[in-house]
Amino acid sequence: MLLERIYDEDLAQASYVIGCQATGEAVVVDPRRDVDHYLRLAEAKGLRIAHVTETHIHADYLSGTRELAARTAATIHVSDEGGPDWTYGAGFEGARRLRHGDSIRVGNVRLTASHTPGHTPEHLSFLVTDGAQASDPGFLLSGDFVFVGDLGRPDLLDEAAGGTDTRFEGARQLFASLRDRFLTLPDYVQVLPGHGAGSACGRALGAIAATTVGYERAFAWWAPYLAADDEAGFVEALLDGQPDAHAYFARMKRENREGPALLGAPSDLPELSPARVRTLLRDEAAILVDTRHHDAVHEGTVEGALAIPGAAKAASYGAWVYDPETEDLPLVLLADDREEAQRMRDHLVRVGIDRVDGYVRTLGGLDLVRPELLAPEQLDPAAITEDASAVLVDVRGRGEHDAGHIPGSVHLSGGRALWHLDRLPADRTIVTYCQSGVRNSVVASALRRAGRRVVELDGSYAGWQRSQASLTSSR
Incomplete structure (x- = not known):
C-alpha cells in the first residue's frame, strides 16, 4: 500500500x-x-x-x-x-x-x-x-x-x-x-x-x-x-x-x-504590460493585487489595489478581501514571473477566486498612492474613544483580542470585516491594527476599496506595545 x-x-x-x-x-x-x-x-x-x-x-x-x-x-x-x-x-x-x-x-x-x-x-x-x-x-x-x-x-x-x-x-x-x-x-x-x-x-x-x-x-x-x-x-x-x-x-x-464549478486544465497566465494595466484600472475593468510586503505597499501602491502578500497565504487572505459573489471584476496579479503568478492563481482557486486575467511585473508607470499610517507614539486611545469621528479596530482573532488589546478598540476579525461593513460607520475614520502589520495591510486594503477611510497603525499591536514600553522606561 x-x-x-x-x-x-x-x-x-x-x-x-x-x-x-x-x-x-x-x-x-x-x-x-x-x-x-x-x-x-x-x-x-x-x-x-x-x-x-x-x-x-x-x-x-x-x-x-x-x-x-x-x-x-x-x-x-x-x-x-x-x-x-x-x-x-x-x-x-x-x-x-x-x-x-x-x-x-x-x-x-x-x-x-x-x-x-x-x-x-x-x-x-x-x-x-x-x-x-x-x-x-x-x-x-x-x-x-x-x-x-x-x-x-x-x-x-x-x-x-x-x-x-x-x-x-x-x-x-x-x-x-x-x-x-x-x-x-x-x-x-x-x-x-x-x-x-x-x-x-x-x-x-x-x-x-x-x-x-x-x-x-x-x-x-x-x-x-x-x-x-x-x-x-x-x-x-x-x-x-x-x-x-x-x-x-x-x-x-x-x-x-x-458542487464547485469545473475549471479544466489551467492555461498559462498572460503577462500584461503596465500600459495595459493602467488602461484596465482607469476603466475600472480589473483589480490589481499588490503582492509585496506591507512595508513596500506603504511606500506606494495603486489606488483600490488589494494587498495580498505573495502566494504562500493567498487563499487565506484572498478570501478575506475578495468575494466572487458580489465582485465582478477580474484580478491582475503583481508577480516577478509567470511561475509565481500561476502559483498564486492555484492558491486563489482553492477558495473559489477563479477570475485571474493576467499578471504584471512592475508598478512602474502606474499612478501610486501612499496608504495613511499612524505612528504608535501618536496614538492616544482615550482621545480616539472620545472622538466621534474615529474608531479603533482590532482585526486579529477573537482569542488574540481577549488576551490583550489597545484600550478602547473594538474587535472585528479580518476574515469578517468585508461582510460587516455596517459595524464600521462610513462617516468615521477607521484606525486598524493586527499583531505585526501583515493582516492589517490586507484588511485595510479591502476596506479602502469598499469606500472607508482607513488609517493603519504602523507596527500594529506589537509596535504599540514597544512604544508603551519605551515611554515607561523613559519616565
Missing part, C-alpha cells in the same frame, strides 16, 4: 492519496481544487486515480472532488448520511452515496466509511485496511472529526451555514462519535486528520502530522470527559473559546454542497 499526505500550508489542509501498487489503482481523499499535484504524483508512482472521495462538505476551502474526477474519470464517493439538509446536490449526480459501513476498494486496500457526526451531520471518517498486510484497519482518515490534540469544532453550522444553536447538538454528536466510534478502535490505529495547526476548523490543533487512537485516549484534553461519561462537561469545554469563523466559509459550504 502507498499512502501519501499532501499538505497545503496556506489553509492548513491535508489530503491523502492511497494506492495499491499491485493493481496500480489509487483513491484520493479530500482533494483541493488545483488538482495537478495529484495527477503528477499518480504518474510518478505508476498509479491510476480510480476513486475520489471526501469526508464531509467542507467550509474552509473548495473541494477538488469533482475537478479530479472530471480530469481522470474516477468514481466519486460522497456521504449519504446526515439527513436531507446535508445531501450533496446536483453537481454530484451519479456519485456513489456512502452510508456507515460501506467500503471503497482499491486493489488490496479497503476504505470503510464510519459515520462520525459532530463537526457536520454528514461527516464520514475512513478506516483503511491494507489487505496485503492485515485483516483489520491500521489507519483512520479522520477528516475534521479528530485532530492531533483537538476536535473539529461543532459551531460552524451556526457561524457559516445559517444555523441556530446547532452547536449544542453537534457537540453532543461529537461526544457520541468519540464514545461509539473512535474509542472502540485499537490503540495502534494511526489517525491522519484533515487539518493541522493554523486551521480555523478547530480551536488548538497540533502541528504534527498524525497521532494514534491510544495517544489521544491517554492525553487529549477531551479524554477525561469521555472516561467519566461527562457529556455536559464535554459540551461546555468544547464550545468555550472557539475562534472566529471567517465569513467566506458560508460560500464554501454552499458551493461544496452543490
